[in-house]
Structure formats: structure tokens, C-alpha cells
Amino acid sequence: MQSFRTFARPLAVAVLAASALTATADTPKQGGTLIWAIQNTPRHLNPAVQSGISTGQPGTQLFAAPLRYDDQWNPHPYLAREWHTSDDGLTVTLKLVEGATFHDGMPITSKDVAFSIKTVQENHPFKTMYAPVERVETPDDHTAVIRLSQPHPALLLAMSSQLLPIIPEHVYGDGQDPKSHPRNSQDVVGSGPFKLVEFKRDEHIILERYEDFFIEGRPYVDKIVMRILKDGSARTIALENGEVHLSAFEQNARDLNRLKKKDHLLVTPDGYAAIGPIAWLAFNTQREPTSDKRVRQAIAHAIDREFLLNAIYLGTSQEARTGIHPGSPFYEADVEPYDLDLDKANEILDGAGYPRGADGMRFGLTLDYGWSGIKAPAEYVKPALKKIGIDVTVRAAPDFPTWAKRVSNHEFDMSWDVVFNWGDPVIGVHRTYLSTNVKKGVIWSNTQGYANPEVDAILGEAGQEMDPEKRKALYSRFQKIVAEDLPVYWTYTLPYHTVANRKIGNPPKSIWGTCAPLDEVYLN
């Protein structure tokens, strides 16, 4: 694809293009230092006990998972050379690569896999990932047999990327609490392609090629320097002038469009399908008047997705019609889209018994948002809903905890929010819609208070359906029902982009993007 584009350039740069083509067609080169800008200091580097992309990016370089995924949602062998699911779906057997070692030279065995699964099951915030695991048997050093209480189609995905790092039992099994283990940030002993050289908070994380990595000849680069650059403009300029080779999760539309014009940079939205960030307007379905489905639908008809996509995000973002990311195989685009239709919205509200008052207003609603990155869309809702007689008071929270407190305690009418899918719907989608997950004080639970027994039943079934086609049909029905009930109105995907210098061969574009091992990346 990249070479095709290079060919399509005008003749004047044909010579350059030809050399660029040979460069990309070349076999990967060994050596070099990759300079990678990251936006925050992670709490620590152990993804087994810490979710989130800050830990995920360095964590997946340090620790290998049993499986890895390509850009089409296909699993591939990684630390597990093969895997097998029994017909009843209750047993998953992993065969590990032989001769793999941790960064301290100790062999990676099935005992470490069992220990890692246990650690994640007990400490990771995403409880649904390993809840059905009853035990892990280790008949020999290279075989791990996972016994489940119910079929668990999300398991394979939950064994990839940062969701199941294989951590050494001889380091983390010393009885200390793994969540605050000192080796989570110092002297990390990993299983992945790169080992830790230095982690300096607010400065950098330096990684070095692990010579005895279990994939022969990989990784290609000798060293990765992850520079912590918090300021977006500074990162943009560092990418422009070549000081930095790679940066992911960039989402400032103006900066992105500026960087797209640079010939030496690749700016791609690929690599975020699994993380699956969706922005939406959430409704409190337990409070008048947003408890009325018709009110929610009218509001959706008054909000112009095109405006959000084109005027605010300048074409860098994608439409999201449901709670499942458009990049997921389970996405159902054929749902009620709630196109902009003010007449219809007014009609619905009149019919629902909310006539306009003397001042032209029907009722007032509050709208909360918790961080500055989503100020523009949140502020847009106010004038948009004024047109249908709803007086919106936008409440900008001074910081994240303030917003989280309000919303998680259900003290809101509407809230502008961004929620991640985290790969399989069982991990990041179910939580928003299951009536059993209405939990006060917990952010990103079902804070809308939405309850529909049919949705509960479908999700329960889909969470255990091993047949991909049947599972897809279940999620399709789920998306149609929820689009009708509208506990949240989905609008767009976050405009996350990866910006990579064209010197980089094999830039990370799998479904996990940069939250996956960069052992295939090389520098020209």
C-alpha cells in the first residue's frame, strides 16, 4: 500500500520515490534507536495489575502475551506456538514456545502462565476477562490447560497485547502485593522483545533489545527511547523536525492535518480498533425528563454528527452509530442513525407532553464533562438543543475526579463521555448496558441506570456464544435494541492517530496499534 502510494507520486520526484520504494521493499534492517514520544508517565510498567494505554505501550514491549493479533482481528502465535479450544468451549490448551526465557535468563514455563492468569484475575480492573477461569493446569513445562466454568469467547483476545503479560513467578510470586510490587517499575524482569534499561518519571523510559528473545532475529531495533512529552505542540514539532520518530494516540485535529502534509511522516488512524474509543452523550435514564425514551430520541435528532465530525474534528474522526467501535467485526451500521431533523425532534417533544413555555423553552438539563479534550463537543450541545427548546447548563468539572464523582453517583442529567471497547465487547461494552452493572460510585459502570431484560439476556448469551456468526447476530440485535432505547447517544470515535516517520519500517498498525510488541519495527 505504502509503495503503491509512493509510485503514484508525480514524475519529478520519481528518483526519490524509487529509492523510497526500495527502502520499504528491503528486508528489515537490524539496529538503530527508535525515539518514541509518549504523553504521560505511567504509574508503573506492569500491565498485569494496571490497565490503560500509559502502561500498555511500554508494558507490551517488556512483557510478551500468549497471542498477538494482526490488523484483521486474527490471532497469531506469540508466546503460545499453538492453542486449542475444546468442543464444549470449557477447556483451552496452550502450547508454549520452547526455549523462551525471561530477561534474567530463567525459562518461561507454563507455571508462569498459570501465575500470570491468576495475578490478572485477582488484580486487574477488568474482572470480566478472567472471571470464568476456574483453574489453570500445568501438565508439563510447555503446556497450560485453562479450565473454564462457561464458554468464554473473549478469552483469546484477553490473552493478547497488554491484557495478559506473562510475568515471572520467581519475581512477583514472593508474597508482596503485586499491585504495589517494587519490581513493577524498577529492575523489571520481562518476557518480551525489549528489556528495561531506565525508567525516569517525567523524562523517559529506555528499553534495549533482548538478545535471547524467543523469536529468532527479533526485535530489529537495538534501543527504544520513550520520551515523555506532555505538550501536544511540542510533540508535533518534534515529529516535524525528526527529533521523534513515532507518536501514538495523537488526537488534535489541527496538528494532525498539519502533520499529514509532511512527506516524511505517515499519519494513520489504523491501530485503534481494539482500544475502540467512542465518544457519546450519556443520559440519566432514572431521572425526569431524560428517563423518557422519546426525550432522548428527540435530543439525538437535534445533534448533528456531521458538524461534530467536520467542523470540530475536521475530518479526522469517524462516525460511531453504536456502542461497538466501527473497526470491530461486531459493529452493526444498520441501526437508527438519528439524522439531524429539528422538526421531528420538536414533534416528538410536543407529543411527549413537553410544550414550549412562554420563553420558548420546554425544560432545562445539565451537561457534565470531565476533561478539556472534549470541551468543544460538550459546548456544542447547548446551542444545538436550544433549537428544540431545551435549556442546557454546561458544567465543566475542574478535574477528572470531580466529574467522575458526579456521574458515578448518578447526579447528572446528561454527560459527555468517552469510553473504550478494550477489544472484546465482554470487556468494554457490556459494562455500560447490563442492568446488573448499575453500581454507584463506579465510573464507567452502567451510570445511566439503563435496564432492559432483553438486552441483559442477549449480552449474557453473546458472552458465551463460541460460534462467531451466531455471536455476531446476537450483538447485531443488541445494537439495534439499544439504538432504539438510546441510554447513550453515540457520536464519533476519538480521532486517535499514529504518526510515524517514514524511516520506520512496519509501523504498528495491528488492532492493538502501539499497545503491542514493536519487534517487527525497523529503521531505515
Added chain:
Amino acid sequence: MKALALIVRRVGNGALLLFAVLILNFLLLHLAPGDIADTIAGDMGGADAEVMEEIRARFGLDKPFHHQLGLYLARLAQGDLGYSYFFQTPVTELIFERLAATLLLVISAQVLAIVIGTVLGVVAARRPNGATSHAVTLLALFGYSAPVFWTGIMLIILFCSIFPIFPVGGMIDVRVEGSWFVRGLDVLHHLMLPMVTLASIFLALYSRLARASMLDVLGSDYVRTARAKGLSEFVVVYKHALRNALGPVVTLAGLQFSGIMSGAVLVETVFSWPGLGSLALQSILARDTPTILGILFFSSLVVVVANLLTDLVYSLVDPRIELGERN
């Protein structure tokens, strides 16, 4: 002896001040809605109720306010600033990791602002209505009124993008290896833009003050006497007049130290300077109470010490000022 008495009194006042800072901040942080458990859950992309409760229990946030405060003060009395909730590292370690970077930035910016500001002020005072004087005034007002983060970003665009001679951020280039001298130069290279940015705000104050103060002094009798003695203009201005004109500048320098610490928060964020400022911002946003309290404690300490030093410097610049006297 008087110097000693002053130091003792100042230290006593400082300790009281620090105590008040701690209590007030502890109270304010407690009043704000939300806590570290929300931050951690947010940072992790969600968590369930048990995890949230466990986090609160681990940091003692489920205990009543007076209990938490008592525990904190008891530990502080033993010199223990506690553990950062967010980084799970002793706060003292976090602060000392960054103290040097912040002091380097703040002190170099302060020195730069004082030296350049004073020189500009003096030059402007020589011909108060000349073109140089107007240019200095203009420059000073511009530096003072421009928001510091804007100045920073403009300098980044100018010197990292248009003329790429300085790095966009950080304190060191990890690829630079060699002797301490080579690495020192590398730090200096990284320091340049943040230092100039931070100095730009205070440059204005110092140059205006030095100019006014010089104008005042240059009109006094002893300067006329000096000129009448036939001393060269250079000696008159820089040896006789400037020394007397420096008093107000030193006062301002002391007072500005707290201001420059807060300016550092923004500059450090723009330039990814690994100092206390960026740690402070992150901790405030994360509700990392022990770290915020620790940083506030340390910056108050720095300000108290800086003010004490200012008083001592007074007596060096102007021996007529006696230490320990209050009028």
C-alpha cells in the same frame, strides 16, 4: 548576633507558616469532590466497586478526616512525607528526583532576568526618552503581558521548527554520551528555551524597576559630585549609582521567588522539563494528596529560605540596612 537573631526568628515564623500551609491544603484537598480512587479508575479505563473500595482502604481514605490528618502529621513529625498514591513511591524520593531540575531552571531564569533586566534598565535610564529606552519598555511590557505558555510555544516554533537549533523539550538527550562536560553542555542546550521563557516574565519587572530606580539615583547630589570630581561616566553609573539603585531590585527578587516557582509549573509542562512543577500539576489533577502536600511543603520551604537570603543580601548591597530591625 543580629543576623543570628533574625535567622532564628525567621525560622520560627517559617515553621508556623509551613504548618498552616499543610493544614489548609489538607482541608482544601479533602473538601474537593472525588479522590485518588476515581483517578486510578479513570487512568485504567474503568474498575469495579471492589477495586475502588480496595484502593480507598489501602490509602486509608475510608477513615474519618481527623484520623487521616492526625496520621499524616504524626508521620510528618518523623520526617516522613508519606507515599504517593499514584506512583506508589515515597514522596521524598519523587521530590528529590526533581528538585535539582526545578532549582536549576528557577535560579538560572531568576539570575538571567535580574542581570539582563538590570542592564537594560540602566541603559534605558541613561537616556530616559531615547529610542533604546522606548525599545526596552516595549520589550519588557511584551514579555510581561504575554502568557508564559504562549511565549514558550512561540519560542519552540521559532527555535525548534523554523530554525531547529534547540530541542523541543526534556532535560537531556539520552543519546549523548561522554564526559560530565559534554553532558553539562547538553543540559545547557535543553535549558536555554525554558530558561528564557521563564525569565521573560520577570525581565519586565526588573528592567522597569532598575530604570526607575536609576533615574532616581542619577539625579541625586552625590552623583553630581562624582561627575564633578571628573570620574568617568562608566564609573559614575556602574560603580556609584548602580549600587544604590540595586536595593529595590533585590527586594523584588526576593518577593518574586514564589511567583517564579508558580511560573515554573507552566514552563515545565510546555517544555517537558522534569521538575517539581510538572509533578505538581500531575498530582493536583490526579488528587495525589501526599505528593501535593509534599510539593507545597517544599516550595514553601524554598520561598522561606529565599526570603531569608534576600534579607541577608540587602546588608551586603547596602550596609546602611541593619539586620533584625523593624520600623
